[in-house]
Amino acid sequence: MLGSGIFKGLAVTAKNFFGSYFCKSRLTTLQYPEAGNTITAFSRNIPFLVFDSEEAPLDTLRCVSCKICEKECPPQCIYIVQDKDANGKALKQPRIFDIDISVCMGCQICVEVCPFEAIKMDSTFELAGADRFADLLLHRDQLAKPNTYFHKIHPAEAQEVDARLAAKQKKPAAA
Amino acid sequence: MNAAFLILSLLAVAGALLAIRLHNLVHATLSLMFFFVALAGLFVLLMAEFIAAVQILVYVGAVGILILFAIMLTPHVTGENHGRLCSRGWIWGLAGAGAVFLILIAPVLLMAGLDTPPATAALSPSVREIGLVLMTPYGIALLVMALLLTAALVGAVVAASPPARDKDEPKP
Amino acid sequence: MILDNPDQLIVNLVQQGLDLLSGFPIVVLVLCLLLSTVPLIAIFPACFAITTWLERKGLARIQNRIGPNRAGWFGLLQPVADGIKMLLKEDIVPRAGDQLTHFLAPVLLLVPAFTVLAVLPFSRNMTPAAADTGVILFFAIGSVSTLPVFLAGWSSHNKYSLLGGMRAIAQMVSYEIPLVLSTVTVVMLTGSLNTVRIVEAQQVSSWVLGDNAALQILGQVLKWNVFTPWGFIGFLIFFVASLAEVNRCPFDLPEADSEIVAGHLTEYSGFKYALFFMAEYISAFAISGLAVTLFLGGWSGPNIRPWWSDDPQALLIPGFVWFFLKMFALILAMIWIRGTLPRLRVDHLMGFAWKFLMPLALLNIFVAGAYYYLPRWIGWPAGFVVLYVCYEWLGRINRGSLGPKRTYRYA
Numbered sequence: 001m002l003g004s005g006i007f008k009g010l011a012v013t014a015k016n017f018f019g020s021y022f023c024k025s026r027l028t029t030l031q032y033p034e035a036g037n038t039i040t041a042f043s044r045n046i047p048f049l050v051f052d053s054e055e056a057p058l059d060t061l062r063c064v065s066c067k068i069c070e071k072e073c074p075p076q077c078i079y080i081v082q083d084k085d086a087n088g089k090a091l092k093q094p095r096i097f098d099i100d101i102s103v104c105m106g107c108q109i110c111v112e113v114c115p116f117e118a119i120k121m122d123s124t125f126e127l128a129g130a131d132r133f134a135d136l137l138l139h140r141d142q143l144a145k146p147n148t149y150f151h152k153i154h155p156a157e158a159q160e161v162d163a164r165l166a167a168k169q170k171k172p173a174a175a
Numbered sequence: 176m177n178a179a180f181l182i183l184s185l186l187a188v189a190g191a192l193l194a195i196r197l198h199n200l201v202h203a204t205l206s207l208m209f210f211f212v213a214l215a216g217l218f219v220l221l222m223a224e225f226i227a228a229v230q231i232l233v234y235v236g237a238v239g240i241l242i243l244f245a246i247m248l249t250p251h252v253t254g255e256n257h258g259r260l261c262s263r264g265w266i267w268g269l270a271g272a273g274a275v276f277l278i279l280i281a282p283v284l285l286m287a288g289l290d291t292p293p294a295t296a297a298l299s300p301s302v303r304e305i306g307l308v309l310m311t312p313y314g315i316a317l318l319v320m321a322l323l324l325t326a327a328l329v330g331a332v333v334a335a336s337p338p339a340r341d342k343d344e345p346k347p
Numbered sequence: 348m349i350l351d352n353p354d355q356l357i358v359n360l361v362q363q364g365l366d367l368l369s370g371f372p373i374v375v376l377v378l379c380l381l382l383s384t385v386p387l388i389a390i391f392p393a394c395f396a397i398t399t400w401l402e403r404k405g406l407a408r409i410q411n412r413i414g415p416n417r418a419g420w421f422g423l424l425q426p427v428a429d430g431i432k433m434l435l436k437e438d439i440v441p442r443a444g445d446q447l448t449h450f451l452a453p454v455l456l457l458v459p460a461f462t463v464l465a466v467l468p469f470s471r472n473m474t475p476a477a478a479d480t481g482v483i484l485f486f487a488i489g490s491v492s493t494l495p496v497f498l499a500g501w502s503s504h505n506k507y508s509l510l511g512g513m514r515a516i517a518q519m520v521s522y523e524i525p526l527v528l529s530t531v532t533v534v535m536l537t538g539s540l541n542t543v544r545i546v547e548a549q550q551v552s553s554w555v556l557g558d559n560a561a562l563q564i565l566g567q568v569l570k571w572n573v574f575t576p577w578g579f580i581g582f583l584i585f586f587v588a589s590l591a592e593v594n595r596c597p598f599d600l601p602e603a604d605s606e607i608v609a610g611h612l613t614e615y616s617g618f619k620y621a622l623f624f625m626a627e628y629i630s631a632f633a634i635s636g637l638a639v640t641l642f643l644g645g646w647s648g649p650n651i652r653p654w655w656s657d658d659p660q661a662l663l664i665p666g667f668v669w670f671f672l673k674m675f676a677l678i679l680a681m682i683w684i685r686g687t688l689p690r691l692r693v694d695h696l697m698g699f700a701w702k703f704l705m706p707l708a709l710l711n712i713f714v715a716g717a718y719y720y721l722p723r724w725i726g727w728p729a730g731f732v733v734l735y736v737c738y739e740w741l742g743r744i745n746r747g748s749l750g751p752k753r754t755y756r757y758a
Binding site for chain 3: 001002003006009010012013014016017020021026027028029031
């Protein structure tokens with residue numbers, strides 16, 4: 001009959017309408033933020049700096065400010081200034097480590113080139129602020145997060161990194 | 176009745192004057208529509224609601240849109256480009272307009288018994304009577320109008336149809 | 348006793364109030380004027396707010412998602428939030444556009460939308476303007492609403508707005524013809540343009556005024572125009588044409604975001620957009636109300652006379668309850684159709700009006716005329732058969748204009 005397709009379509013939408021009240025599989029909406037979010041172990045957003053010990057966070061930063069990530073970053077969103085001690089001798093830690101997250105594109109190149117497993121990708125995304133520029137420029141203290149946090153968000157990758165670091169410790173001891 | 180008639184006629188005259196005098200053609204057409212609506216109000220005052228409804232339906236709803244379509248196809252709609260027209264023969268124009276006005280108003284002025292209100296307002300024709308009168312004895316007029324509308328419709332279809340293609344044209 | 352007739356409760360209260368004030372004719376006149384306009388202006392925007400909520404929740408459930416549920420319980424305050432947002436938005440008028448017509452267009456669109464509500468009979472003695480030419484007045488005033496759509500498109504000084512406006516008025520003008528032709532059958536068989544008489548003709552008055560409750564219920568439902576062959580097809584044509592008149596899906600080409608960036612509404616923001624939106628919904632209510640009046644029996648429903656009453660015309664459930672129930676049923680059908688059907692392309696849209704709906708409406712008039720003269724037991728089934736054949740035949744004729752069937756290689 002002419003127009004039977006329209007009636008079939010109307011039947012489908014009616015089934016959808018009434019089914020959405022009875023059949024949980026029809027209603028796939030996730031009520032954020034009460035019902036959590038869909039962050040998986042593979043999601044990444046912006047980088048963060050890893051430190052090993054909770055008691056002295058900024059002293060046990062793995063970063064030695066070699067500035068490789070600053071050079072390799074494609075949109076050049078990282079700004080590093082090496083720390084100097086009282087005599088002017090360069091220390092192996094960064095005094096300033098700024099990332100402009102409005103520029104960062106999450107490409108993970110800084111993670112790939114870091115020789116010291118110091119910078120890893122974070123999956124936090126609730127980073128909105130009231131100031132358009134100042135709130136989106138994260139400094140070293142805001143970027144520093146413990147290794148336990150790294151284990152929480154990327155467990156497999158964190159175990160792999162820990163194994164590599166342990167192997168590196170053993171090699172000079174063995175050599 | 177008098178206050179309503181006065182207000183409606185003033186609105187009608189104002190609308191008509193604006194329709195002639197405004198430079199922006201779309202504004203002029205809008206005031207013409209306003210004039211049509213005021214005319215419909217005057218029809219209602221004359222207890223002819225059917226004619227008032229048909230006036231709005233035909234004039235505002237169809238003829239007005241047609242005028243707007245036609246104006247839209249012309250380039251000088253906003254009317255900013257040309258200066259004021261001020262021809263030398265304006266006094267003859269005024270004389271001519273005055274003569275037409277006198278010719279139109281003469282029968283009204285000469286008609287006796289203008290001061291007395293109409294005898295009865297209950298003689299307003301109902302829709303049923305209009306329909307009966309249209310079918311008989313004015314049936315001929317109805318049929319002629321139907322023929323005219325059919326001719327217009329056929330002409331519109333012919334004018335809007337794509338041009339006939341030659342059979343020898345090579346296919347692309 | 349006031350409660351003798353629950354249907355006429357409001358009318359009787361108003362009448363008694365006016366009788367108390369009968370010493371002051373000016374006050375009575377002003378009150379009468381206010382009483383015929385203020386309820387419309389108060390009730391229908393409230394219906395508009397409820398309908399926006401219904402539409403968003405209904406469409407959401409059809410599309411497997413939850414609608415707005417943050418503003419109040421189940422999102423019931425969402426229309427309030429929308430209204431506040433619209434009021435607070437900046438009112439932008441294009442500098443090169445025509446300021447006067449840009450301002451007038453939404454106002455001029457709201458005026459006919461509200462005015463035509465006056466001829467609808469909400470219940471017995473509850474028509475704000477019971478004119479003898481009610482149906483013609485409805486269409487006359489409704490046809491004025493094509494003008495502001497064009498003005499909106501033209502005054503925005505934007506070629507897409509102009510194109511959208513032209514398409515919108517072409518659509519509105521084309522679908523007015525099947526709309527009016529389908530009401531010709533009702534007027535023909537009722538013999539009057541008066542909306543009150545049309546509703547009264549859809550009741551079997553001898554049964555309704557009788558004493559048998561079952562016959563009272565049946566008498567108010569059986570004679571609706573939609574149950575006759577010409578009425579059924581007329582109702583379908585009227586409903587489809589009314590979808591096109593108020594620019595709703597699947598005929599919302601003029602104002603669809605993916606087609607022409609809201610067409611004639613592109614340059615409108617804030618409160619003026621809200622006024623356009625409200626005018627569209629109020630027109631939808633008005634035209635659904637007319638469909639209820641013409642085809643679905645107006646204020647009649649399965650009602651019985653209250654057992655305590657002597658008035659033969661008394662009704663237990665007031666008539667306007669049935670009117671609004673049926674009107675909201677039609678609005679829900681419009682929402683359901685919006686969630687189901689894709690949008691029509693502009694040439695399909697115009698072809699559908701001129702090549703399918705209009706011939707079908709003309710054939711419907713012939714069938715209605717034959718139905719009047721034939722006895723019921725022949726006319727009723729024969730009418731359905733003839734109209735079904737015409738419907739299929741017109742569909743077959745128009746199949747060629749859809750173009751060749753496409754095959755997709757990589758889909």
